[in-house]
Amino acid sequence: MRIENAVALVTGASSGLGEATARALAEAGARVVLLDRDADSGQAVADSIDGKFVHVDITDRTEVAEAVNAAADLGPLRVAVNCAGVGDGCRVVDRKGRPHDLALFERIVAINLTGSFNVLRLAAAAMASLAATEDGERGIVVNTASIAGLEGQTGQAAYAASKGGIVGLTLAAARDLGPHGVRVVTIAPGIFGTAMVGLLPLATRADLLENLAFPPRTGHPEEFADLVLSAVRNPYLNGETIRLDGGLRMTNR
Structure with a gap:
């Protein structure tokens, strides 16, 4: 898939993995549409790469549909990258015997899983209407899971469930969209230098770094963006979840 002159839509684009991806796609020649709830930061990033910012709640079907239409109006929407996500820690039953807050679980799943699917389904429908390229492609959707979706730690039930859902979605969506020439690929990052990881206690981050194979550091958002461009x-890359984690394997805590 050629990136030059294509339109690319990126969610969670005001910071972290989404911002790095938006910048990399723009540098590669795409016209980038940035989706986020943070209007000030999102607009600033869009202005810096000559992109278009759209204020969107990815769980809102109307807002996402309008954003996808706005992207399609700029040219052939060939690329969509889901980077928006949230996380929070809560045990299924805590030390005081209290059950997991159901509203918190529903919120995390709604944003991370349902929101990603909302973008995927609408972006893929727009891609399916395009003329195919020389090799029959029409587009690609790249989702962001997490190694927590494969090896959830204590207190990560909601987050792990939401990201594990994205892993499970990948091949099924790729098979659904194959006849339309649309690919689906998922990246499962480890610990990256983002605001979400920055919320972790220093001791927790130190423990995670000790379990890395190499390199012994957090990932750079630009490394995530490089993998998006490669995908x-x-x-021929389709229906796959790719770990990007420096060989990290999550422990129980």
Whole structure:
């Protein structure tokens, strides 16, 4: 899939992995549409890469549909990248015997899983209406899971469930969209230098770093963005979840 002159839609684009991805796609020649709830930061990033910012709640079907239409109006929407997400820690039953807050679980799943699917389904429908490229492609959707979706730690039930859902969605969506020439790929990052990881206690981050194989550091958002570009450019990569974690394997805590 050629990135040059294509339109790319990126959620969670005001910071972290989404911002790095939006910048990399713009540098590669795409017209980037940035979706986020943080209007000030999102607009600032969009202005810096000559992109278009749209204030969106990804769980809102109307807002996402309007954003996808706005992206399609700029040219052929060939790339959509889901980076928006939230996380919070809560045990299924805490030390005082209290059950997990159901509203918190529903919120995390709504944003991370349902929101990602909302973007995927609408972006894929727009891609399916395009003329195919020389090799039959029409577009690609890249989702963001987490290694927590494969190896959830204590207190990560909601987050792990939401990200594990994205992993499970990947192949099924790729098979659904194959006849339309639309690929689906998921990246499962480890610990990256983002605001979400910054919320972790220093001791927790130190413990995670000790379990890395190499390199012994948090990932750079630009490294995530590099993998997105590789996925877009490689037409044979489809239906797969790729770990990007420095060889990290999560422990119980």
